Amino acid sequence: MANAFGFSDDELKLLLVAVRHMRRTFAEARRRDAALEDYAVFYDNLFEKLRDMAGPLPATVEEVIE
Numbered sequence: 001m002a003n004a005f006g007f008s009d010d011e012l013k014l015l016l017v018a019v020r021h022m023r024r025t026f027a028e029a030r031r032r033d034a035a036l037e038d039y040a041v042f043y044d045n046l047f048e049k050l051r052d053m054a055g056p057l058p059a060t061v062e063e064v065i066e
Helices: 009-030 034-053 058-064
Strands: none
Touching: 009 034
């Protein structure tokens, strides 16, 4: 499915890692400031959409994005 949107499999994997990093960035801040919750939820939802686009991932990639 990623190819339908113009992404190669490697590009999609990099996007997943980047979004995962942003989710982790917001993890501590969202505990201290409720105003950031909307942004954190946005990245959570984006991560799930990208993960669905990627389809089944090899175990080595799965370990990196979790």
